[in-house]
Every structure is written in C-alpha cells, then in structure tokens.
Amino acid sequence: RDLKKALGLPAATSFKHVSPAGAAIAVPLNKEQLKLCMVEDLENELTPISTAYARARGADRMSSFGDFIALSDTCDVTTAKIISREVSDGIIAPAFEPKALEILKKKKNGSYCVLQIDPNYESQNLETRTLFGLTLEQKKNDALIDRKLFSGTNVVATSKPLTEEAVRDLIVATIALKYCVTCANRPLFRLLTTEAVDPRITSAVFKKGVKRAEISNYIDVFVNGSVGKEMDANTWKNAFESAPALLTDSDREEWISKLNGVALSSDAFFPFRDNIDRARQSGSDREEWISKLNGVALSSDAFFPFRDNIDRARQSGVDYIVSPGGSTNDTSIVEACNHHKITLIHTGLRLFHH
Known part of the structure; x- marks a missing residue:
C-alpha cells in the first residue's frame, strides 16, 4: 500500500519471515526480464498487478521460495496463474477475482492461505x-517515504540531476527497507542479476525436469562465477541441453562496468568511505581469504532444499552442519556433505516460533 501511495502504481511484495525478499511496482518487463522473471509464456496476459508480483518474486527468487505475498490491488487471474506455479505459503490482497480465487483454492491441496484485507x-x-x-510498547513506523525525501537540501552530493527512474527505484528500495526486520538487511548487489544478465544464460535451454527454483540457482552461480566452486561442474552441465560457455573474469568485469543507475538503500549510516567505494566497484577479491577458512560450524533451523547450499557453505570453510532435516531432497544434501567431507547432523527439531 505504501508503494502504491508513493508512486501511484499497483505494487506487490514477496515476504519471507516477515521481511520483504522482493518488492516492486507495475513497470513493464522487457524480453530479457520476462525470461528472468519466468513469465515469458504469459507476456500477452500480463496485467499491472501481475507484472508487479512477477518483478517482486524475480528480485531474489531464492529468498522468495515459500513466500507470503502482499498485493496493493485486486488479485486477478494472471497473478493467480503465476502464484499457482511458485512455492508460496499465502497471499493477502484487498480483493480477488472469482476465477483467481478458484485457482488459489487448489494450491497446496486446498491449504493455501488466502486473506482479504480492508x-x-x-x-x-x-x-x-x-x-x-x-x-512492550512502541509507536508504529509511520514514516512517509515519497519523492520529497529525495530532493532539495536532502541531496548533499550529486554530479547530475536525479532521474525519475532513479527516484522511483530509491522509493521502492527505501519502502522495502522500512518493513525489514532489524538485522534482516542483506546485500542488495545480487538483485542486479534481475535487470542485466549475459545472453548466454538467458538463451540457454534447460533440460526437461529442471525445476523453476533450480533454474534460479543455475543463473545465480553463472553470474557469480561459482561453477566448479559452489556447484559441481558436472551438475551444471547436466542441467542443460547444451551448457553455455562460462563467464571469464574479464567478461564479468566488462558486464559489471556497464551497470549504471543502481539504487542502494541502507538503514544505517555508512561509517567509512570504503562502503561507497565498494558500491561503485565491481567487487573485491575474497577468494584467498575465504580459502583459508576451515572448521566452521553452521547451524540451520530449516532443512536445506538444494545441494548448492552445501556447496556454498563449503566455500566458506564449513566442516560441520546441523539442521532439522526433512527435505524431500535430503538424499542429495547428504551426498553433497559426503562429497565435501562435511559432518551433517539432522536433529528433527524445529526451534523457530511465530
């Protein structure tokens, strides 16, 4: 609702554990974005509110896995179609079209949570x-975030006027930040993959049977250059009809150098100038430092859905993992731990309370 009030466009948010994993407004998707948001087959059916949700879900697909959706406008049939094929736990919206409601009623064998709000x-x-x-009592967060916040004397350093697109992105980022639980803020740089990804991966043909969530993982490791590191090279190749050529370091630097107009919002001040330098640069080389890490223990209060979680953990020196277990993909997780010689403990115990 805050997004629509500030920008005058239908808006959607994908929440995970009460914090937004992605938030967006109804800005049309180009061909590349349609593919990255996995709605290219619905191009001719997309409505403003369905476009907003496709963008919100596509902002960070891995974090949105099992999300709770919030819509500013009536949930229509196209939006319901998109939701029906994603892993999601529920939705809240001001209204639902009858046919859309019928689609959502079938999700999760009828147990999908559908809420209507005034x-x-x-x-x-x-x-x-x-x-x-x-x-405990506190005043609710009623901070008003609109264009005025990013104008006038609030602009203390600039080399060129703020464009309408830049202000829009700053508003979306800051309103999303407003609803993040304290300490839930995470780096926003990986969201860039939604806007600009090398055509080698966007045009790649995945084998039949590769799941939507897995496709997001493959795109992520391609962009991050972690094939053969976070993900086994054979696992990568076996996902495609013909695996695309990987990005070289120079390819990645050239791609990142072309990125401009990125909006970054933070809920804390920047203590040192290196924070700003980092935001402007393509990234720092941490591989040597990370490679020296060993004996790290990792505890999770949820099961691991895909083996890439384990592959990534190993890259940070993890040797011991404890989790409740219970994933339909536990066998693959155990195999990954054996491969990396990681000790894995399944407790069968969930500690998380709502």
Missing part, C-alpha cells in the same frame, strides 16, 4: 507486545 484499514499508532508478562 484497503482503508489503519492500525493503531501504538504497537504492543507481551513477552513473559512484560508489556
């Missing part, structure tokens, strides 16, 4: 929480 509802100014008999 779009004019205003919560109380005072928020209250009770923990072990202790009552």
Whole structure:
C-alpha cells in the first residue's frame, strides 16, 4: 500500500519471515526480464498487478521460495496463474477475482492461505507486545517515504540531476527497507542479476525436469562465477541441453562496468568511505581469504532444499552442519556433505516460533 501511495502504481511484495525478499511496482518487463522473471509464456496476459508480483518474486527468487505475498490491488487471474506455479505459503490482497480465487483454492491441496484485507484499514499508532508478562510498547513506523525525501537540501552530493527512474527505484528500495526486520538487511548487489544478465544464460535451454527454483540457482552461480566452486561442474552441465560457455573474469568485469543507475538503500549510516567505494566497484577479491577458512560450524533451523547450499557453505570453510532435516531432497544434501567431507547432523527439531 505504501508503494502504491508513493508512486501511484499497483505494487506487490514477496515476504519471507516477515521481511520483504522482493518488492516492486507495475513497470513493464522487457524480453530479457520476462525470461528472468519466468513469465515469458504469459507476456500477452500480463496485467499491472501481475507484472508487479512477477518483478517482486524475480528480485531474489531464492529468498522468495515459500513466500507470503502482499498485493496493493485486486488479485486477478494472471497473478493467480503465476502464484499457482511458485512455492508460496499465502497471499493477502484487498480483493480477488472469482476465477483467481478458484485457482488459489487448489494450491497446496486446498491449504493455501488466502486473506482479504480492508484497503482503508489503519492500525493503531501504538504497537504492543507481551513477552513473559512484560508489556512492550512502541509507536508504529509511520514514516512517509515519497519523492520529497529525495530532493532539495536532502541531496548533499550529486554530479547530475536525479532521474525519475532513479527516484522511483530509491522509493521502492527505501519502502522495502522500512518493513525489514532489524538485522534482516542483506546485500542488495545480487538483485542486479534481475535487470542485466549475459545472453548466454538467458538463451540457454534447460533440460526437461529442471525445476523453476533450480533454474534460479543455475543463473545465480553463472553470474557469480561459482561453477566448479559452489556447484559441481558436472551438475551444471547436466542441467542443460547444451551448457553455455562460462563467464571469464574479464567478461564479468566488462558486464559489471556497464551497470549504471543502481539504487542502494541502507538503514544505517555508512561509517567509512570504503562502503561507497565498494558500491561503485565491481567487487573485491575474497577468494584467498575465504580459502583459508576451515572448521566452521553452521547451524540451520530449516532443512536445506538444494545441494548448492552445501556447496556454498563449503566455500566458506564449513566442516560441520546441523539442521532439522526433512527435505524431500535430503538424499542429495547428504551426498553433497559426503562429497565435501562435511559432518551433517539432522536433529528433527524445529526451534523457530511465530
């Protein structure tokens, strides 16, 4: 609702564990973005609100796995179609088209959570929480984020005027940040992959049976240059009819050098100028430092859905992993741990409480 109020366009957010994994407004998708958001087959059916959700989900597909969706406008049939083929736990919207509701009712064998909210509802100014008999109160976050926030004397350093697109992106980023739980902020640089990815991967043909979530992983390791590191080279090759040529270091530097107009929002001040230098640069070489890490212990309160989690953990020196287990892909996870000589413990115990 904040996004629509600020920008006047239908908006959607993909929440994971009460923080937004992706937030977007209804800006049309080009051919490349249609493919990256996995809605190219619906190009002629896309509506403003379905476009907003496709963008929100596509911002960070791995973090959006099992999301809860919030829409500013009525959920229509096209939006319901997109949701029906994604792993999602629920949706909240001001209204639902009858046919869209029928589609959503079939999801998760009828257990998909569908909530309707009064779009004019205003919560109380005072928020209250009770923990072990202790009552905590705080004023709700009613910060107004609009174009005025990014203009006038607030602009303290600039070499050129802010474009409309730049202001729009800053508003989306900052409103999303407003709803992040404290300490949930994470680097936003990987979101760049949604906007610009080498055509070698966007035009690649995946083998039949490769799942949508897995495709997101393959694109990610391609862009990050972690094939053969975070992901086994044979696993990579076996996912394609014909595996695309990998990016070289020079390819990646050239690609990143062409990126411009990226908006970055932070919920804390920048203590040193190297934060700004890092945002402007393509990245720092951490491989030598990371390669020296060993004996790291990793504890997770959820199962690991794909083996690339283990491959990545190994790159950070992880030798010991404990998790509840329970994934349909546990066999692959165990195989990955054996491959990396990682000790894996499945406790069967979930500690997370809502």
